[in-house]
Amino acid sequence: MKKVFNEVSSLDKKCYEKYLLSEEILMEHAALSLKNEIEKKVKNHNSNILIVCGVGNNGADGITLSRLLQNRYKNIILYLPFGVKSNMAKIQLSRVNTLKIKQIDTIEDIKDIDLVVDCLFGSGLNKPLNNEAKKIIENLNSINAKKISCDIPSGINSEGYIYDIAFKADTTITMGALKISLFSDIAKEYIGKLKVGNLGISDELYEEKTNIYFLEKSDLQLPLRKEINSHKGTFGHACVVIGSKKGAGILASDAAFNFGAGLVTAMVHEEIQMPYYIMQSHNIPENTTAIAMGMGLGLYDKIEIRKILDLKIKKVIDADLFYDEIILDYLDENLVLTPHPKEFCALLKLIGIANIDVNDLQKNRIKYVKEFSNKYPKTTLLLKGANVLISQNQKIYINTFGTTSLSKGGSGDILSGLIVSLLAQGYSCKDSAINASLAHTLVAKKYRYNNYSLTPNDLIKGIKNI
Numbered sequence: 342m343k344k345v346f347n348e349v350s351s352l353d354k355k356c357y358e359k360y361l362l363s364e365e366i367l368m369e370h371a372a373l374s375l376k377n378e379i380e381k382k383v384k385n386h387n388s389n390i391l392i393v394c395g396v397g398n399n400g401a402d403g404i405t406l407s408r409l410l411q412n413r414y415k416n417i418i419l420y421l422p423f424g425v426k427s428n429m430a431k432i433q434l435s436r437v438n439t440l441k442i443k444q445i446d447t448i449e450d451i452k453d454i455d456l457v458v459d460c461l462f463g464s465g466l467n468k469p470l471n472n473e474a475k476k477i478i479e480n481l482n483s484i485n486a487k488k489i490s491c492d493i494p495s496g497i498n499s500e501g502y503i504y505d506i507a508f509k510a511d512t513t514i515t516m517g518a519l520k521i522s523l524f525s526d527i528a529k530e531y532i533g534k535l536k537v538g539n540l541g542i543s544d545e546l547y548e549e550k551t552n553i554y555f556l557e558k559s560d561l562q563l564p565l566r567k568e569i570n571s572h573k574g575t576f577g578h579a580c581v582v583i584g585s586k587k588g589a590g591i592l593a594s595d596a597a598f599n600f601g602a603g604l605v606t607a608m609v610h611e612e613i614q615m616p617y618y619i620m621q622s623h624n625i626p627e628n629t630t631a632i633a634m635g636m637g638l639g640l641y642d643k644i645e646i647r648k649i650l651d652l653k654i655k656k657v658i659d660a661d662l663f664y665d666e667i668i669l670d671y672l673d674e675n676l677v678l679t680p681h682p683k684e685f686c687a688l689l690k691l692i693g694i695a696n697i698d699v700n701d702l703q704k705n706r707i708k709y710v711k712e713f714s715n716k717y718p719k720t721t722l723l724l725k726g727a728n729v730l731i732s733q734n735q736k737i738y739i740n741t742f743g744t745t746s747l748s749k750g751g752s753g754d755i756l757s758g759l760i761v762s763l764l765a766q767g768y769s770c771k772d773s774a775i776n777a778s779l780a781h782t783l784v785a786k787k788y789r790y791n792n793y794s795l796t797p798n799d800l801i802k803g804i805k806n807i
């Protein structure tokens with residue numbers, strides 16, 4: 342797990358005041374981390390490297406970089422479309438002016454560029470881009486070359502929102518530490534591979550406390566069995582409430598079984614076709630250790646649903662139930678909620694936090710997850726999306742491993758099945774959500790064919806050899 346911050350300027354300030362580092366030292370290291378990445382990516386010394394710099398310190402990082410690269414590459418081209426404004430940018434430019442680094446006035450007819458380094462705007466972007474800046478980014482995006490962004494792709498603001506256009510990077514080197522703006526669903530399209538540039542001080546000294554965490558592969562804790570003298574009851578009994586759209590519950594049940602639950606029962610009103618190892622029952626069995634409900638529920642009997650919700654058993658709740666105020670009576674520590682954005686909007690309305698549409702939510706995912714968690718700190722929330730956000734007790738965990746191959750009916754049902762399986766096996770609500778989400782996305786990422794053909798059954802197969 343890595344720490345994520347709302348902003349890092351206070352951390353930079355600490356470096357100056359507490360560790361007596363200067364802005365120049367930090368900037369030299371920022372440029373050095375860009376240089377290291379470029380040296381890995383671009384081996385040919387004759388390559389054409391275009392560094393595009395804005396007026397502030399993001400631009401200053403780029404100007405500094407041109408000096409550091411000069412030894413190694415013959416064709417460094419600096420482009421400063423708006424000149425320089427910040428003190429550091431002026432200092433760095435005066436240094437570079439003593440060297441013979443090529444500067445150009447326009448990129449309109451530029452050709453044969455091997456690498457573009459985007460240092461136009463960083464954390465200082467605070468208003469929509471003017472037409473000239475938009476045009477420049479559009480031109481840069483159309484260049485067929487490798488692309489690196491310094492700190493954050495230019496055009497993404499500190500909330501992770503894009504006004505109009507943003508630079509499309511294949512790698513982003515963010516300076517000092519991870520920032521929340523990098524993890525909006527909207528930004529995911531532009532960031533590429535994300536790396537942190539060290540600023541000349543250890544993470545332990547640079548970073549402070551935070552409530553936001555970035556999940557890593559190494560955080561995944563699979564339900565590997567430690568007991569030798571075990572029986573099926575050792576690994577819990579997951580029960581999936583099957584609704585009128587039966588497929589959803591069948592997928593969830595199968596996923597639950599494959600992820601290690603000792604027993605899985607589908608609660609049905611009439612017998613249905615499903616794998617023979619899934620039991621079927623008209624009621625929730627007595628020894629049930631976790632319940633999944635909501636997926637494919639369709640029309641339902643409220644009294645029956647309330648009776649199930651009344652059971653003091655951990656549950657994962659999905660889909661249709663986010664539209665029913667019945668849920669308001671149960672938002673306690675026993676629940677994991679797994680809404681997609683539209684369902685979360687319905688839930689936010691029900692609980693009186695906001696009456697917004699999906700567009701507004703997607704621009705402010707973290708904000709609304711925080712508000713939910715402030716109001717219901719005990720309940721675990723998993724907000725689906727390109728980046729999954731999981732919150733509990735005012736802490737937020739971000740899972741960025743998901744891929745577009747998951748954009749398919751049934752992906753969410755598999756996720757619910759994985760969560761109920763871990764709940765049944767004794768994981769806490771928070772740990773079930775985190776680990777099931779990691780397994781779900783890592784399996785999708787590992788799928789080896791293409792990014793359009795993944796099916797829920799492939800996810801289930803993938804769980805077998807994750």
Ligand SMILES: NC(=O)C1=CN([C@@H]2O[C@H](COP(=O)(O)OP(=O)(O)OC[C@H]3O[C@@H](n4cnc5c(N)ncnc54)[C@H](O)[C@@H]3O)[C@@H](O)[C@H]2O)[C@@H](O)CC1
Binds near residue numbers: 371398426470471
């Ligand atoms: N200690 C530090 O402060 C460090 C800063 N670093 C770099 O500094 C960057 C932040 O520098 P700044 O705070 O100077 O900010 P930026 O360089 O991101 O940009 C700020 C400048 O752009 C202008 N601007 C903002 N939005 C605009 C728009 N839409 N159209 C036109 N102009 C616009 C602002 O008026 C300001 O002059 C970071 O992203 C990082 O790259 C790194 O060198 C690491 C250390």
Ligand SMILES: Nc1ncnc2c1ncn2[C@@H]1O[C@H](COP(=O)(O)OP(=O)(O)O)[C@@H](O)[C@H]1O
Binds near residue numbers: 727
């Ligand atoms: N572009 C994407 N990138 C990453 N994950 C995605 C993407 N699209 C969908 N997903 C994931 O796929 C799942 C879809 O769930 P959901 O919308 O509930 O589908 P369904 O109800 O049909 O099963 C969620 O876990 C979501 O995070």
Ligand SMILES: [K+]
Binds near residue numbers: 399461462490491495
């Ligand atoms: K940038």
